[in-house]
Amino acid sequence: MTVNLKKTPSAPAPNVLLAAAKEAFIASLLIAALSLPLLGLKADNQGPDLVLTKRWDLLGIAVAVMFVGRFVLAFLRGQKAARQGGLPQEKKKSGDNSIARLLNQNAKVLGLLGLLCAVVMPFVIPDANARYVIFISTTFMIYIMLGWGLNIVVGLAGLLDLGYVAFYAVGAYSYALIATHFGWSFWICLPLAGLFAAFFGVVLGFPVLRLRGDYLAIVTLGFGEIIRVILINWGPVTGGPNGIGGIPAISFFGIEFSRGEGGFASDFGLEYSSMHKIIFLYFVILGMAVLTNLFTQRMRKLPAGRAWEALREDEIACRSLGINPTNIKLSAFALGAMFGGFAGSFFSVRAGFISPESFTFIESAVILAIVVLGGMGSQMGVVMAAALIVLLPETFRQFAEYRMLAFGVAMVLIMVWRPRGLLAFREPTIRLHPKDHQASVKEAA
Secondary structure (H helix, E strand, O other): OOOOOOOOOOOHHHHHHHHHHHHHHHHHHHHHHHHHHHHHEEHHHHEOEEEEEEEEHHHHHHHHHHHHHHHHHHHHHHHHHOOOOOOHHHHHHHOOOHHHHHOOOOHHHHHHHHHHHHHHHHHHOHHHHHHHHHHHHHHHHHHHHHHHHHHHHHHHHHOOOOHHHHHHHHHHHHHHHHHHOHHHHHHHHHHHHHHHHHHHHHHHHHHHHOOOOHHHHHHHHHHHHHEEEEEEHOOHOOOOHOOOOOOOOEEEEEEEEOOOOOOEEEEEEHHHHOHHHHHHHHHHHHHHHHHHHHHHHHHHHHHHHHHHHHHHOOHHHHHHHHHHHHHHHHHHHHHHHHHHHHHHHHHHHHHOOOOOHHHHHHHHHHHHHHHHHHHHOHHHHHHHHHHHHHHHHHOOOOOOOOOHHHHHHHHHHHHHHHEEEEEOOOOOOOOOOOHHHHHHHHHHH
């Protein structure tokens, strides 16, 4: 008697189909409730009257697309779980981290290529789009620098900070006030803005030394709001809600970007163009961002950086090893705040006008989202997340009504696909036995 050991493909289990249909139905109800005020109803002005237009066709299309897409995803996930239910969790994790590991191993090469592209970009883009592209790229660099600064506090030291925009505001107002009242140049005010922001970082660090987790987040959130309220109410100094205008522009080490004799164009024998100042500002923030990255990478290999990572993993173990958590926390807050102050100073000189409305909680949320979305402690992840958060909304600017909806959908998809961040995999900063590790990796390969 022969036994056929070959497995025949079985029909989809009814419970898989039922579970997929149930999940799709619940998701459709949710999207219908959320999209009703956005897609189903629209307020239009018809003369002096405000008329509510009903668009049930758009709402129905959105619900149908959600149902079909969710059903297909749930069904495929159920089928995969039925076929690979016995797969060890370790293998799943290692498979998910393979791309992140590959990117981290080639981080230096990718970083150099990215830097080369950033340097060449202003000179190769068409003149018609040059101003817009450089403006968006400068904003992109500002958020990268802010993300790398907050990454010291959140990603390396593990201290959740929801008030990082306060240090951004301190740096911006420091430059604006000093340059406006004393006439000092940007290059003199830049280190002073960083020092003032670092001082405020230490001021914030002292009251929260014994706090952690959600309690620390609440205190830092309150600190950010306190700074914003002070900026609004301290009118004689900060200008109150009106802000500070007429902030002196940046100069090329004393040479103004002005028309006529003594300007940048005349001194270098060039035809005057307003793009000279815009391109110079771009290269200034690019250099500041590169220095921030180099400083952070260097600090991670020093005892202070390794102490930050140890504090992030287990504070009690740090105390048992003789590490002083007080000094470590204060150093993380101070250095992270310093880079926020640098970025704020640049924002002030670039805009020429600042007000408290530029430093609301949503800015802290965006910067924190960049750090978390990119992967805690990952420098390259911050760049990738900043590209998604800053550049993606600009891509959908022509769809002004649905731009933020597309942005929210993209964020949800990323968090479903990579819940721990785009580059959640992190290699240890220093290995005790690097040769043994390399040998084990070769054997595993």
